[in-house]
Amino acid sequence: MAPAFHSxxxxxxxLVISHGSRLAPIRDTLYIYTRWQVIALLFLGFSxxxxxxxxxxxxxxxxxxxxxxxxxxGFFSWLGITYSIKVFWAPVVDRLRxxxxxxxxxxxxxxxxxxxxxxATGLYLMAQVDATVMPQTMALCGLLVAFSSATQDVAIDxxxxxxxxxxLQAALAATYIFGYRLALLVAGAGALYLAExxxxxxxYQVMAALVGxxxxxxxxxxxxxxxxxxxxxxxxxQVEEEAAKRTHLPPRLARFxxxxxxAVAGPFLxxxxxxxxxxIAILLMVAVYRISDIxxxxxxxxxxxxxxxxxxxxxxxxxxxxxxxxxxxxxxxGGVLVMRYGIRKILLAGxxxxxVTNLFFVGLAQYPPNLATLAVVVSADNLSGGIANVALIAWxxxxxxxxxxxxxxxxxxxxxxxxGKFLGGFxxxxxxxxxxxxxxxxxxxxxxxxxxxxxxxxxxxxxxxxLAPDHSDAPDTAHAARS
Numbered sequence: 001m002a003p004a005f006h007s008x009x010x011x012x013x014x015l016v017i018s019h020g021s022r023l024a025p026i027r028d029t030l031y032i033y034t035r036w037q038v039i040a041l042l043f044l045g046f047s048x049x050x051x052x053x054x055x056x057x058x059x060x061x062x063x064x065x066x067x068x069x070x071x072x073x074g075f076f077s078w079l080g081i082t083y084s085i086k087v088f089w090a091p092v093v094d095r096l097r098x099x100x101x102x103x104x105x106x107x108x109x110x111x112x113x114x115x116x117x118x119x120a121t122g123l124y125l126m127a128q129v130d131a132t133v134m135p136q137t138m139a140l141c142g143l144l145v146a147f148s149s150a151t152q153d154v155a156i157d158x159x160x161x162x163x164x165x166x167x168l169q170a171a172l173a174a175t176y177i178f179g180y181r182l183a184l185l186v187a188g189a190g191a192l193y194l195a196e197x198x199x200x201x202x203x204y205q206v207m208a209a210l211v212g213x214x215x216x217x218x219x220x221x222x223x224x225x226x227x228x229x230x231x232x233x234x235x236x237x238q239v240e241e242e243a244a245k246r247t248h249l250p251p252r253l254a255r256f257x258x259x260x261x262x263a264v265a266g267p268f269l270x271x272x273x274x275x276x277x278x279x280i281a282i283l284l285m286v287a288v289y290r291i292s293d294i295x296x297x298x299x300x301x302x303x304x305x306x307x308x309x310x311x312x313x314x315x316x317x318x319x320x321x322x323x324x325x326x327x328x329x330x331x332x333x334g335g336v337l338v339m340r341y342g343i344r345k346i347l348l349a350g351x352x353x354x355x356v357t358n359l360f361f362v363g364l365a366q367y368p369p370n371l372a373t374l375a376v377v378v379s380a381d382n383l384s385g386g387i388a389n390v391a392l393i394a395w396x397x398x399x400x401x402x403x404x405x406x407x408x409x410x411x412x413x414x415x416x417x418x419x420g421k422f423l424g425g426f427x428x429x430x431x432x433x434x435x436x437x438x439x440x441x442x443x444x445x446x447x448x449x450x451x452x453x454x455x456x457x458x459x460x461x462x463x464x465x466x467l468a469p470d471h472s473d474a475p476d477t478a479h480a481a482r483s
Contacts, residue, residue, distance in 0.1 A: 032171045032339060033332075037164040040221040041172045044112070044156050045179025046186075047214020051119050051149040053187040054126075054207055055079045055142045061192060062200050063138075068131050076139060079146045084418075086150040090410035091267065093154045106223030108162065111155035113218045118148030120211040127204035152214075157413065158406035161397040162224035169394035170338030170346075174331040177389065181324060186210065267404035267411070274401070274467050278460060282399065285453040286412050287419045289351065289392055292447035293385055294420025296358050299427045299439060303361070307436050308369045318375050323382045330386020337387065343395045344461060348454040350388025355447025357381045361440040392416065 032038060053059075056079070063073045093111050101110035122145035131138040160172050187207060194203035272279045304315045337346045357380045364377050396416070400408040423446075430439045457464065 032168055032335070033175065035164070035168065035171070036221075037168060038171050038175050040163075040217055041160055042175040042179040043213055043217040044159070044221075045176035046183040047112075047116060047179075047211065047217065048149070048153055048156055048176075049180035049183030050187050050207065050210055050214075051123065051145050051152075053184055054123060054191065054204070055146045055149070058187055058191045059126075059142060062195065062203075063131055065195070066130075066132050066200070068135060072135055076142065079139070079142050082143070082146040082150045083153070084414065086154055087407065087410040087414050089151070090154045090407040093151065093158070094267070094404055094406040105218070108155055108159040109218045109221065109223050112152055112159065113215060115148045115152035115155060116211050116215050116218070119145055119152065120208045120215075122148060123204050123208035123211065127201045127208065153413075154406045154410050157409045159224065161400055161405050161409060163222075167339060169397045170343070170390050171335040173390045173393040173397075174335035176393075177331045177386070178328050181328065185324070267401075267407035270401050270404055271399075271408060275464075276467075278463065278467070281453065281456060281460075283415065285450070285457060286396065286415045288449045288453065289347075289388075290416055290450075291420045291423060292358055292443050292450065293354050293388070294417065295424045295427055295446060296361070296440060296443040297424070299431055299436070302431075303365070303436050304374070307365065308374070310369060310371070310374070314371060318371065318378055322375060323378050326379045326382035327386045330383035331390050332386075333383070334387035334390030338391055338394055343391060343398065344454070344458045346387065346391040347395050348451065348458060350384065350391045351447060351450040351454045353380075353384035354388050355444050355451060357384045358440055358444035358447065362437050362444070365435075365437040365440065 056077075059076060059079075060073055063076065097107060098110045098114060101114065104110070105113060122141050125141040126138060126145065129138045129141060156176075160176060161169070164172060191203045191207060194206055275282060300319070301315065304310050304319065310318075334346060334350070337349075357377070360377045360380055364373060367373070396409060396412045399412070427439060427443075430442060
């Protein structure tokens, strides 16, 4: 038996080597989640998500709990406008060096740390204010938190894009989303539990202390090695020379004119000059990619509660708790798939999956309520949403120029939600006039433009790669499989 066993050793060795070589690419792909950049984005995602609910639903719950009038609570929703208009001050984050902090931490980390200081200060002040006595003061403190939070978003997005090469962007987006959603749980359910067992003051003090998670990450992480000023300096110099020559402005005023023009107009000039006629198609792609998903989401809870008749607890268990884990699974799967197959292919797959899963709700509306069926449909919807979102973030990140990262990504992030939110406002009219099944059918069909444009981007892959910005100064640079 010994000779027979030894005669089989070469076969066994070949099988082990064969299976090991097949598993190696998967192992190497999963290894990206151990990179320090990816881990850092987990904690920065937590830092970005923490203040969001504390100036929205959690704040509304606090105001209602202490007896603030409903009309006054409604006015507090205006705090959310800061997140929609962050593109207006993103050029300042791109171009302005902060005194002292810039020398100590670098451009991106200094802005993130300054924003975190504003968030922590605002949350601590909100903990001390009695909203029933001083609602205006509470609103001003909330505005400080919201403005600082939106500024932090701009700086973290730029940091994420610049800290690693394109092939890591999907993994960075996946861990960022996980950290962000974890923070939403802490700032939502966690803050309510603290308020219930202690007080709102303690709750907001704890939230202010948790900002330290992001601050510590900023101090420990590294600054991107990217030349932020190359293209911007060229534009500023040209404008400065023209301003001094044609208008005879004093040198300092001419220099400020050049700086201001490069900061505000530079990101848009750079984008359109680089992509030329493809720029319009890219912006259309950004605008329509999430229309189907966002429009459907507006009517999701009314559908579950009013039409299907599920209880609030059942909806919370399936869509919030279970859906949370399925979204995270989709995000991590998206990071692996982009690493293996390239951004644009997964972008197309995500667009198809989003449209198809919306059609699943058409079937759900045709049959009696069934919790297991709801869980299956919600699983598919959240998985596809996680994959599509990660692919979109990675693709948008690859489109930005190192000289205008913050501004260009802020433009993209505003554009990718605005059309869907606008059309979502008409969702109730469609449901009232036709019904839920017809509404979900329309929402699914609204995903067709995104599918066609994603296919067009694949066909234009070589041109897009040739026109893509040069991130060769970024650390650990490697050629990315974009196609």
